[in-house]
Amino acid sequence: MSIRDDFPILNRKVNGESLVYLDNAATTQKPQIVITAMNDYYQNSNANVHRAVHTLAGEATEGYEACRNELKNWFNAGRVIITSGTTESINLVAHAWARANLVAGDAVILTEMEHHSDIVPWQLLAQDIGIELRFVSLNEDLTLDLDAFEASLVGAKLVACVHTSNVLGIRNPIEKIIKMSHANGAKVLLDSAQAVPHEKIDFKDLDADFLACSAHKMCGPTGIGCLLVKEDSFNQMQPFMGGGDMIQTVTISGSTYQENEHKFEAGTPRIAEGVGWAAALKWLSKIDLHSEHLRLLEIARWTAQQIKDIPGMTVFGRHADGDSAVVSFIHDSVHPEDMARLLDARGIAIRTGHHCAQPLMQRLGVEGTMRVSFYLYNNQAEAELLIETMKGIVERFS
Amino acid sequence: MSIRDDFPILNRKVNGESLVYLDNAATTQKPQIVITAMNDYYQNSNANVHRAVHTLAGEATEGYEACRNELKNWFNAGRVIITSGTTESINLVAHAWARANLVAGDAVILTEMEHHSDIVPWQLLAQDIGIELRFVSLNEDLTLDLDAFEASLVGAKLVACVHTSNVLGIRNPIEKIIKMSHANGAKVLLDSAQAVPHEKIDFKDLDADFLACSAHKMCGPTGIGCLLVKEDSFNQMQPFMGGGDMIQTVTISGSTYQENEHKFEAGTPRIAEGVGWAAALKWLSKIDLHSEHLRLLEIARWTAQQIKDIPGMTVFGRHADGDSAVVSFIHDSVHPEDMARLLDARGIAIRTGHHCAQPLMQRLGVEGTMRVSFYLYNNQAEAELLIETMKGIVERFS
Amino acid sequence: MTWPPALQEVIDEFSEIEDAMERLEVLMDFAEEVDELSEEEWSDENLVKGCQSRAHVVLEKRDNTIWMRAAADSKMVQGLMGILTIAVNGGTVEQVLELTPDFVLEMKVLNTLTPSRSNGFRTMFDMIQKTVKEMK
């Protein structure tokens, strides 16, 4: 059995051609086992999880909390708050931690390669409580300017930094960033949406204060993600959303809150999604992520080189060890959207646009790029088909 | 084909007995068509919805936005913001509308029968910006004291009120409440989590300003809900969570936001969940909700009467026309939890505890209740089995 | 719905094409049907917001008929503009307002009309009708 056999969607035909799905940085496909787990949940165990006494409620509770346990094991993390995704996780840090622990004038450090989800929450907070935002610039080769980063740290209370860029595939030197930040008394929030699918992370070892990620980018369902939090920061967090399940007692005159992660999980949780994510983690744990990472990176390097050799093409990113298997590029006469539609006519799915990283687009001097991104079920043959098809398109339409 | 045939979970055995699921106010079961719709999505069309150019992304976008369209039709509503559920919808009103439009001293009116999800967000906001919370008390018969309500309206800017109580089944006179509130210049937010499964609501007709509900309580998936908003209130709402998809442009110096509902839907949305909810609404639209409501209410009335006839039992609620098919009760010597476990031994699922309504529990003078709640697939025979089993338990164990 | 004859002709032309890429190629050929804007007219005022490509549209009313000029940096978007030109040009306000955007689905050149998150065609279409409505 190959990995591909686990993914039913790969049997899909698009415009009469076999699907070649190269849009994995946007979202990944799901192995059958994940789909089946959610199916089974709905067909056999669906119930709400609060105060489970009856059998189904017990099963639902076990299923949902198993997700948290899987995540704790997967990441070697003590505190795992389940959210609807990376975006909500980052907003949770802004509301539950930053709002309670930062004051006007405190600096939050961002980078020029952040995803909007790690920019806008801080801009909204800045408007509200007057924190200062500092954007660290990039070097010529589009890596983070660590000197500029170091200089920015004076007076910084939080560094919110993308772990691996969704546009460039560049993995930031987060280990260094964490050390430098801590040495300057700043906490670190990692936006690991793109890193988590490609590298196994040991949260305790890494020593970051917060880490945000989404299930849907690592073979799990939509609608669920998590925030890992270090114990001391966890204890500094104030409730964000209020509601059922996050409380200990509610009276008309005031309420007390849960002491564990439930404090930040108001309302009926994402139960089926938790069951699905747990199944995805179990599936992933059978795969040697590191050797897959090397395989995919090789394909990305080959693809980047081939694209560079097509007349009129410019490729962004460096594809160094540890970078993710993402290739962003533009052509000097074929518009990204046209390229994507033409590739789609041959069943090849790529993404175009600003990839929710407009400040980076400005830095690159473009409005948007084409982007191909590889994941576990992709192979060299698909990359070759992509290149061949693109060459034909450029010849015919440029 | 009966309705029951559409629900695969009803074939489930619990402790060797056929499942009798009477915990519908906590969450409802899902018809196969809903499960299949999500399955199909994951097996054939899964993709991220931002800036869809390739075929799958187009299908995913259509699938997700179809949910919004179904909701607009279902509710006759102009603005439908998709959230993770009722709880997030209410928190969204607190953060996006109330925080921007209320000032210290403004009053928000709640009731003694609110769910924690419509209490705690306001307590958190009160701590933050100093609004005043007023809880309207209940009459002897546990209906809302409308005189007290009217008196509370002086200086009120918002009335946040449960549409139908999850504990008592009592439907509040929301039409009157809306008229009285508007006459006093207060907006109205309805917590319709329990109403929506039992009555078809015309949002424009109703004239409420906000309405919150969850998919999982109306045959839809977990992890998704919505907030309906009247146009003028919509225009007063400020962004809540920041991130991908809710912006128009992002620069380092500031951002501009979408003008439609996407402004409040940061990050990758609940795509599969949207597909599932749309399927649930389509399934529900084939059912005559009103006649089903009458059928279920009859069962609830019969059940309430039978329970009252069991020695030591007290029933809360009145089961008037329009009330939902929910029966809450206590026994003077059998603990609710023990009753629930004993019923579970016979395959009967009921809920116990405070039902996330501790202020109401205090008003009732109890720590918690037992609660049975009926939905479309329930029938009189199940109610009879419940009563017979409970009688046996009370005889044996009290 | 029944389409204006000139548009129906275009739809028929597309319906004969089996290959998806060829269909897009023909679409791009329609870029030439557009009455192009001058460089100065690529202004923010005429910008179609929400497009991935830069797209500008100008509408004029002469003797109760509508005429559009446009330009886009994507050849396919300009192709869509070309088809819109065929659909719109010379039509009355009423005729333009009667149009629905789903002819592009019939032509199989787009796979979704959901606004804002998808391509900007729907946004462009809506903007044209809104502008024309104001010319009533």
Add this chain to the structure above:
Amino acid sequence: MTWPPALQEVIDEFSEIEDAMERLEVLMDFAEEVDELSEEEWSDENLVKGCQSRAHVVLEKRDNTIWMRAAADSKMVQGLMGILTIAVNGGTVEQVLELTPDFVLEMKVLNTLTPSRSNGFRTMFDMIQKTVKEMK
């Protein structure tokens, strides 16, 4: 794991019962094994938080062995306390700390051990071990 002999006997007793309701009936019979608290001892200090029922537990160490007394308003929770009493009473600190809570799953009297959102058994169990740990 291997259970203390007295506890193993209880597990064996449960494993012979086929009917779920009968199992719960037997569980409730174990309520009598509990050394009950006096009314004054139903205090906040001894309260097991997170239970649906009111549950109070007091632990004492005598000659290096652990003894518990308890009370609950749910007969089943008190039954669970009875079984815990059998498991704990007279054991050394080390023996009590070695226990894991899953014997109740083996007995099929509970269907989940996930803390906080489920029944309070897990909370009660954890609280006992925590208290005993502090007695080391």
